[in-house]
Amino acid sequence: MTEPKIPHLASAALQSVMQEMKAQDLKWGADRDQDLADWLLILTEEAGELAEAVLHIKFGGEKKYGLRTEAVQVAAVALQIIEYIDRNDIMESINEY
Ligand SMILES: [Mg+2]
Known part of the structure; x- marks a missing residue:
């Protein structure tokens, strides 16, 4: 079993994702409970x-510069979804069935 060279919580990746989540909150509103x-x-x-x-x-094009x-942004939206699930106790409501 290997450990990451940089702990996930200290990684630049996670910092970038959290910054993006903050920017999304400013743009769209925090705690947005959409479907x-x-x-x-x-x-x-x-x-x-x-x-x-x-x-x-792979094939050339200017969008390659937007890779990271x-x-x-994918990771930030995925985390927003997890927060939405937790904030609205969706797992608990599913488990009631
Ligand atoms: Mg995007």
């Missing part, structure tokens, strides 16, 4: 932009 399907649409849109960056790395930014 899960809407969250998934947003995540899918961001994943599409990440795919476009990867495609441009798009990866950060």
Whole structure:
């Protein structure tokens, strides 16, 4: 079993994701409780932009420069979804069925 060279909590990656979440909160409002399907649409849109960056790395194109930014945005939206799930006790409501 290996340990990361830099602990996840101290990584530049996590710092970037948290900064992006803060920017998203400022832009769209914190604690936005939209439908899960809407969250998934947003995540899918961001994943599409990440795919476009990867495609441009592979075949050429200016979007390649956005690779890290798009990866950060995917992670930030995914974390927003987890916070939404926790904030609204969605797992508990599912487990009641
Ligand atoms: Mg994006």
